[in-house]
Amino acid sequence: MEMEMVSGRPKTLLPVPTHYCPGCGHGVIHRLVAEVIDGLGIREKTVVVAPVGCAVLLYNYFDVDAYEAAHGRAPAIATGCKRVNPELVVFTYQGDGDFAAIGTAEAVHVAARGEKITTIFVNNAVYGMTGGQMAPTTLLGQKTTTTTSGRASETAGFPIRMSEMIATLPGAAYVARVSVSSPKNVAQAKMAVRKAFETQIKGLGYSLVEFLSQCPTNWHMTPVESVRWVEEQMVPYYPLGELKVPKEEY
Amino acid sequence: MGKVVIDEEFCKGCTLCINACPQHLLRTAKRVSKTSYHPAELVDPEGKCTGCGLCALVCPDAAIQVYREKKAGVKEK
Amino acid sequence: MTEKKFMAGNEAIAEAAVQAGCRCYFGYPITPQNEIGEYMSWRLPQVGGCYLQAESEVASIYMVFGAAGAGTRVMTSSSSPGISLMQEGISYIAAAELPCVIVNMMRAGPGLGGIQPSQSDYFQATKGGGHGDYHMLVLAPHTAQEAVNLTMLAFDLADKYRNPVMILGDGNIGQMMEPVEFKSPEKPFVARKEWIVTGAKNRPRNIIKTLFLDPVILEKRNLAMGAKLREAVKNEVRFEPYMIEDADIVIAAYGTVARIAKTAIKILREKGLKVGLLRPISLYPFPYQAFAQTAERVKSILVVEMSLGQMVEDVKLAVCGKSRVHFYCRVGGMVPSYDEIVAEVEKIAKEAK
Numbered sequence: 001m002e003m004e005m006v007s008g009r010p011k012t013l014l015p016v017p018t019h020y021c022p023g024c025g026h027g028v029i030h031r032l033v034a035e036v037i038d039g040l041g042i043r044e045k046t047v048v049v050a051p052v053g054c055a056v057l058l059y060n061y062f063d064v065d066a067y068e069a070a071h072g073r074a075p076a077i078a079t080g081c082k083r084v085n086p087e088l089v090v091f092t093y094q095g096d097g098d099f100a101a102i103g104t105a106e107a108v109h110v111a112a113r114g115e116k117i118t119t120i121f122v123n124n125a126v127y128g129m130t131g132g133q134m135a136p137t138t139l140l141g142q143k144t145t146t147t148t149s150g151r152a153s154e155t156a157g158f159p160i161r162m163s164e165m166i167a168t169l170p171g172a173a174y175v176a177r178v179s180v181s182s183p184k185n186v187a188q189a190k191m192a193v194r195k196a197f198e199t200q201i202k203g204l205g206y207s208l209v210e211f212l213s214q215c216p217t218n219w220h221m222t223p224v225e226s227v228r229w230v231e232e233q234m235v236p237y238y239p240l241g242e243l244k245v246p247k248e249e250y
Numbered sequence: 251m252g253k254v255v256i257d258e259e260f261c262k263g264c265t266l267c268i269n270a271c272p273q274h275l276l277r278t279a280k281r282v283s284k285t286s287y288h289p290a291e292l293v294d295p296e297g298k299c300t301g302c303g304l305c306a307l308v309c310p311d312a313a314i315q316v317y318r319e320k321k322a323g324v325k326e327k
Numbered sequence: 328m329t330e331k332k333f334m335a336g337n338e339a340i341a342e343a344a345v346q347a348g349c350r351c352y353f354g355y356p357i358t359p360q361n362e363i364g365e366y367m368s369w370r371l372p373q374v375g376g377c378y379l380q381a382e383s384e385v386a387s388i389y390m391v392f393g394a395a396g397a398g399t400r401v402m403t404s405s406s407s408p409g410i411s412l413m414q415e416g417i418s419y420i421a422a423a424e425l426p427c428v429i430v431n432m433m434r435a436g437p438g439l440g441g442i443q444p445s446q447s448d449y450f451q452a453t454k455g456g457g458h459g460d461y462h463m464l465v466l467a468p469h470t471a472q473e474a475v476n477l478t479m480l481a482f483d484l485a486d487k488y489r490n491p492v493m494i495l496g497d498g499n500i501g502q503m504m505e506p507v508e509f510k511s512p513e514k515p516f517v518a519r520k521e522w523i524v525t526g527a528k529n530r531p532r533n534i535i536k537t538l539f540l541d542p543v544i545l546e547k548r549n550l551a552m553g554a555k556l557r558e559a560v561k562n563e564v565r566f567e568p569y570m571i572e573d574a575d576i577v578i579a580a581y582g583t584v585a586r587i588a589k590t591a592i593k594i595l596r597e598k599g600l601k602v603g604l605l606r607p608i609s610l611y612p613f614p615y616q617a618f619a620q621t622a623e624r625v626k627s628i629l630v631v632e633m634s635l636g637q638m639v640e641d642v643k644l645a646v647c648g649k650s651r652v653h654f655y656c657r658v659g660g661m662v663p664s665y666d667e668i669v670a671e672v673e674k675i676a677k678e679a680k
């Protein structure tokens with residue numbers, strides 16, 4: 001019985017053990033993006049802009065040219081790069097602090113300009129790198145190190161649905177929210193990433209894929225418990241699906 | 251029909267693959283790997299693995315290679 | 328193009344940048360330098376360049392970061408409060424060793440302040456401003472023509488040292504209209520840029536980063552930065568000695584104040600007083616040696632600034648007590664008149680007798 005390999009490490013994902021915690025969503029998301037880069041054959045013209053956060057070291061894992069951005073400023077750096085070399089495929093990879101807090105002006109304006117770049121936005125409802133503080137995406141009632149009694153709207157406001165906000169902007173051509181909490185969701189997430197990159201390549205405008213991602217360490221759960229938490233607690237507030245697609249067919 | 255190979259250089263023992271396998275053919279090894287994790291391992295004495303690849307889909311560390319029996323006339327992925 | 332054009336300083340700086348090969352401009356409107364961005368908005372498309380009005384000065388400086396990393400000559404401009412917003416970005420640009428030019432048309436501060444000229448960002452420009460061990464090279468023009476020359480020089484210096492370079496002017500220099508001519512440099516500096524981010528084709532990937540968690544590595548990088556700055560200190564000092572050969576009293580001033588001082592010196596000389604001006608053109612590196620040598624011969628140095636006393640500290644450092652250092656200032660957007668400077672010098676001359 002001759003066997004062939006049907007699934008393995010994508011070429012663009014370097015064989016370097018990552019620093020991410022066991023079960024962390026970043027690892028899956030990195031792999032999906034690398035698979036899409038391989039599938040589209042664009043490795044040699046792809047540029048990634050790394051965030052501040054757990055994924056700050058992603059340039060150790062992706063075999064593409066990279067910038068490391070200041071916190072929240074990746075869309076501005078990506079804009080500078082893309083405007084100089086429009087034929088490159090430029091994507092930012094950002095967490096909730098980067099995209100939904102300090103970098104929200106840059107997030108809104110990169111979409112408002114219809115900048116032909118892609119953002120992979122990793123929403124794990126917490127600030128991971130710094131030890132588990134509240135994020136703008138933290139759910140009401142969720143306990144974090146700065147909302148030890150659970151997030152209360154009177155003092156800490158309400159979680160932000162970034163994808164819905166960005167989708168209202170005409171410059172945003174493709175907006176989708178996905179998760180990596182189950183094999184089915186992973187497969188659908190990969191399709192969204194591919195569509196986002198194709199949106200950029202076709203010059204249709206700004207593309208955003210928001211990933212609901214698990215953070216077992218700062219949620220104080222096992223990886224298996226954490227993917228269940230994504231599906232049971234996060235998805236009701238952050239619904240999955242394509243919020244906006246360009247009029248053109250794929 | 252299929253098999254998976256888990257690379258212990260990358261596996262962190264997160265058990266998401268174990269959770270995903272529809273045939274329950276993966277389990278946490280008792281031994282500790284070089285990287286100080288209990289890696290996942292395939293236990294498939296009856297050859298039930300179909301190479302469905304659901305484990306590899308959820309693996310955060312690209313640690314799993316999935317193999318499937320080559321079928322004549324079937325298009326490659 | 329050697330015909331003379333009548334242009335405002337801001338516009339002249341923008342045109343000089345384009346002629347020096349600048350093909351990207353990112354900025355945000357703020358008085359008194361809006362003409363720079365406005366000029367770039369129609370001029371850059373003419374040469375196939377990119378003009379983008381960013382959503383803030385913060386976004387602007389990081390767009391500069393991105394474009395510089397992609398290998399193009401790129402510029403931004405702002406005025407004092409906006410330059411404050413850019414400080415983090417400038418630290419990042421210096422840390423990543425990216426070349427760029429930043430124009431600051433100083434206005435009165437602190438806070439929102441006023442829109443009239445001032446020189447109260449000297450410390451911010453020359454001593455740091457952003458966090459960490461780095462320096463921008465800082466050039467201070469005093470006429471529109473000099474602004475043209477120094478802007479073109481700035482792009483070469485930025486590439487030569489892989490460092491941000493600042494043109495430090497004020498609202499006066501930006502708004503005043505004067506005849507200027509644009510002469511292309513005879514030997515333009517062409518930088519080798521194997522480190523730029525253009526897509527990893529046929530080469531290992533390039534990473535533009537500033538995070539180095541291993542202190543052994545980060546110390547090496549910092550020491551290399553120090554060595555680079557020492558090279559700049561050795562090679563890039565620029566100043567203008569004006570009538571100081573026989574002077575008893577030397578005025579120290581830069582930018583707009585230096586121009587006013589030149590008029591004051593004309594009047595003082597007619598009155599029989601031997602006065603000169605030592606005008607720093609490079610504020611970093613500061614012409615310490617020129618001041619030290621001047622202090623050997625001269626009894627009094629009068630520092631005139633539009634600040635509460637910033638450059639005067641560098642003069643005192645250079646002079647090291649060998650000469651008496653006096654200070655006169657106007658702040659809050661007030662510009663000293665030549666009469667005031669004449670009066671101050673006469674006061675010093677009288678005390679010296």
